[in-house]
Amino acid sequence: MSPSSEPALEAAEEVDREDVEIDGLLEAVYRYYGFDFRQYARPSLRRRLWRRAHLEKVTTMSGLQERLLHDRACMEHLLLDLSINVTAMFRDPTFFLAFRRTVVPLLRTYPFIRIWNAGCSTGEETHSLAIVLAEEGLLDRTRIYATDINESVLVRAKEGVFPLEQMRAYTENYLAAGGTRAFSEYYTAGYEGARFDRSLTDGVVFSRHNLASDGSFNEFHAIICRNVMIYFDTKLQDRVHDLFHESLVRFGLLCLGQKESITFTSHADDYKVVDAADRIFRKVR
Amino acid sequence: MSPHRLDLVVVGCSWGGLAAAGALLEALPGDFDAPIVIVQHRSEARSVLTELLGRHTTRSVAEPDDKAELRRGHVYVAPPGYHLLLDRTGFSLATEGPVHHSRPSVDVLFESAADAFGERMAAVVLTGANDDGATGLRRVAAAGGLALVQDPASAERATMPAAALAAVPTALVADIPGLAQILVAAAVRSEAR
Numbered sequence: 416m417s418p419s420s421e422p423a424l425e426a427a428e429e430v431d432r433e434d435v436e437i438d439g440l441l442e443a444v445y446r447y448y449g450f451d452f453r454q455y456a457r458p459s460l461r462r463r464l465w466r467r468a469h470l471e472k473v474t475t476m477s478g479l480q481e482r483l484l485h486d487r488a489c490m491e492h493l494l495l496d497l498s499i500n501v502t503a504m505f506r507d508p509t510f511f512l513a514f515r516r517t518v519v520p521l522l523r524t525y526p527f528i529r530i531w532n533a534g535c536s537t538g539e540e541t542h543s544l545a546i547v548l549a550e551e552g553l554l555d556r557t558r559i560y561a562t563d564i565n566e567s568v569l570v571r572a573k574e575g576v577f578p579l580e581q582m583r584a585y586t587e588n589y590l591a592a593g594g595t596r597a598f599s600e601y602y603t604a605g606y607e608g609a610r611f612d613r614s615l616t617d618g619v620v621f622s623r624h625n626l627a628s629d630g631s632f633n634e635f636h637a638i639i640c641r642n643v644m645i646y647f648d649t650k651l652q653d654r655v656h657d658l659f660h661e662s663l664v665r666f667g668l669l670c671l672g673q674k675e676s677i678t679f680t681s682h683a684d685d686y687k688v689v690d691a692a693d694r695i696f697r698k699v700r
Numbered sequence: 701m702s703p704h705r706l707d708l709v710v711v712g713c714s715w716g717g718l719a720a721a722g723a724l725l726e727a728l729p730g731d732f733d734a735p736i737v738i739v740q741h742r743s744e745a746r747s748v749l750t751e752l753l754g755r756h757t758t759r760s761v762a763e764p765d766d767k768a769e770l771r772r773g774h775v776y777v778a779p780p781g782y783h784l785l786l787d788r789t790g791f792s793l794a795t796e797g798p799v800h801h802s803r804p805s806v807d808v809l810f811e812s813a814a815d816a817f818g819e820r821m822a823a824v825v826l827t828g829a830n831d832d833g834a835t836g837l838r839r840v841a842a843a844g845g846l847a848l849v850q851d852p853a854s855a856e857r858a859t860m861p862a863a864a865l866a867a868v869p870t871a872l873v874a875d876i877p878g879l880a881q882i883l884v885a886a887a888v889r890s891e892a893r
């Protein structure tokens with residue numbers, strides 16, 4: 416983060432104590448269970464820890480720590496509280512439109528294309544990318560690596576079945592994103608939901624990868640990682656940006672979420688802005 | 701009134717909020733420089749709110765990016781589809797489920813702000829047709845922050861300010877020009893300290 420000209424802001428005493436308690440709780444969870452939330456963004460983490468504390472009827476974070484260490488079920492509940500998998504097909508249609516108009520022509524120059532969709536959640540984003548690439552005639556020569564920390568969302572991503580009641584909204588998104596066909600061509604409606612065409616994900620490798628601890632595993636022409644790093648603190652964001660920078664080919668493309676910026680990271684100068692509004696960057700060094 | 705520095709003003713509003721928040725910005729003098737962070741319930745995909753609010757003030761009005769710093773003299777508006785949270789250094793965005801059917805939610809902003817700023821902040825609940833903000837305002841008051849509520853009688857929709865007042869009976873109540881005066885007085889006092 417760049418230094419601010421504003422005077423340093425000090426916390427009230429009470430808040431400091433709670434921070435210390437949360438540090439201890441996260442350290443204990445990490446050492447005892449191996450789940451590492453120490454570098455997740457504090458404000459929303461704190462909120463969700465307190466929600467769990469209220470449900471467990473404890474009044475301090477130290478109390479919650481004790482409960483977590485002695486009651487495995489409590490830890491399992493917390494894991495669910497902390498996993499945020501909210502996603503949608505063609506979420507932020509303008510991004511997918513920009514991807515089609517500015518990223519696709521750049522990808523076209525490669526004989527074989529490798530894309531990393533990091534933090535793919537239940538696969539809506541991956542399917543959306545595949546649809547754009549298919550319509551642009553690039554899917555056959557593209558391999559998408561779709562990764563997430565959470566095994567259970569990957570299982571669902573692989574299935575490619577999404578709620579039928581979402582199809583109206585997704586169709587609107589698809590059209591706003593510059594879709595050229597009838598969206599309904601891509602799925603068959605069944606009792607379990609809208610099952611998407613298998614051919615979309617034939618070239619997709621779904622696998623588990625933890626951005627907080629795992630390393631680089633290939634070189635990519637584009638990395639799409641949207642609304643994942645907002646859950647990390649700035650230190651962990653820097654780590655992930657190191658990883659992405661290392662994993663991109665020269666002139667490779669980095670696509671972030673609508674409100675994510677590289678300005679506040681250690682790699683700000685390594686990228687050129689391709690599309691400021693839709694957060695598309697190109698590695699220049 | 702709080703003898704502490706005023707380092708932050710958070711504002712929550714819903715139905716009728718654009719006009720109310722605009723009027724509040726207009727009523728604040730140019731040298732009032734505490735950062736102002738606004739949650740207005742909204743559903744549009746692309747933001748026009750910053751532009752509309754920008755017409756009421758000479759300050760810069762923007763939707764903050766994740767991890768952006770909080771700066772004096774600036775007005776920030778929660779982007780549609782995200783919760784906006786604060787810590788001592790700046791903003792954090794989140795996409796977890798709606799709270800009170802809304803993302804952004806006033807409670808989410810107020811509660812995170814109360815944790816980080818405590819006595820050095822003020823929170824204002826304006827017009828709206830639901831009770832988002834009431835829990836958050838209680839947290840602000842408990843942390844020693846200044847709790848302000850638009851007089852429900854002067855609000856376009858009374859539900860939200862009335863709910864906030866029920867949650868924090870000690871909150872100061874005024875119409876919009878009155879709220880601006882209280883904020884200015886709080887800032888002046890804290891400077892004189």
Ligand SMILES: C[S@@+](CC[C@H](N)C(=O)[O-])C[C@H]1O[C@@H](n2cnc3c(N)ncnc32)[C@H](O)[C@@H]1O
Nearest residue numbers: 501502534536563564565625626627641642643
């Ligand atoms: C809010 S979803 C975003 C989904 C999708 N990218 C989108 O924008 O719609 C965040 C995803 O990040 C994943 N995630 C969180 N921490 C992670 C980590 N350390 N490594 C990899 N994925 C992680 C979560 O499991 C979740 O599926």
